[in-house]
Amino acid sequence: GENVEQHPSTLSVQEGDSAVIKCTYSDSASNYFPWYKQELGKRPQLIIDIRSNVGEKKDQRIAVTLNKTAKHFSLHITETQPEDSAVYFCAPLHDYGGATNKLIFGTGTLLAVQP
Amino acid sequence: DTAVSQTPKYLVTQMGNDKSIKCEQNLGHDTMYWYKQDSKKFLKIMFSYNNKELIINETVPNRFSPKSPDKAHLNLHINSLELGDSAVYFCASSQGAGGVVNTEAFFGQGTRLTVV
Numbered sequence: 001g002e003n004v005e006q007h008p009s010t011l012s013v014q015e016g017d018s019a020v021i022k023c024t025y026s027d028s029a030s031n032y033f034p035w036y037k038q039e040l041g042k043r044p045q046l047i048i049d050i051r052s053n054v055g056e057k058k059d060q061r062i063a064v065t066l067n068k069t070a071k072h073f074s075l076h077i078t079e080t081q082p083e084d085s086a087v088y089f090c091a092p093l094h095d096y097g098g099a100t101n102k103l104i105f106g107t108g109t110l111l112a113v114q115p
Numbered sequence: 116d117t118a119v120s121q122t123p124k125y126l127v128t129q130m131g132n133d134k135s136i137k138c139e140q141n142l143g144h145d146t147m148y149w150y151k152q153d154s155k156k157f158l159k160i161m162f163s164y165n166n167k168e169l170i171i172n173e174t175v176p177n178r179f180s181p182k183s184p185d186k187a188h189l190n191l192h193i194n195s196l197e198l199g200d201s202a203v204y205f206c207a208s209s210q211g212a213g214g215v216v217n218t219e220a221f222f223g224q225g226t227r228l229t230v231v
Contacts, residue, residue, distance in 0.1 A: 032218060034219065036220075038156075043205065043222035043223065043224055044158065044220075045222070046219045046220070049219070087156050089158060091220070093218055102160065102163065103148065103160065103163075103207075103209065103218060103220055104160060105150075105157075105158040105159075108156045108157065108158070110156070
């Protein structure tokens, strides 16, 4: 079955430092690689995504890099701020074709940014 | 103008009771999901529906029965509630299906279910 793991499971950084979270997946059919952010008590929301024909994508302080050969992709946050504190989930899409796409979430990473 | 709304937001009930959680999306999406988030924050997929049809049932006890009267609604009924059912349940919807790689999932605000 599918296996989606994130490392680390918890990450504490000082404000202004960078944070990197890695997502490893097993299904080579995956072709869409999003990251979601879930603040405490809130719903998960998409923050950035990448498709399999692209190696890197940036949006201000966040970026995602993809290594399809090694089957992992990473979230990079630079100049972290306290409001970046949240749980982050990767959710590589397993494309089975037809209507059976299955959005499986990684194990989650709790990021704490210390002021 | 809520995109995905679920009710109730909080639900406290006794073991053995039957309860329902409702979900509606106004995004015109074809696919809807139910996820369970436990105390360790794992987001585990339970069900996926596409155009009212059950697509994915992730080995969920048959006490959980989803119902989709139309593609904008996906309700979750739970029979004979157990202590272990306590969790936050999220409904979500997305447009992608059939190989369309644009499957941002939009989540409802969650329903915190507490079984006592």
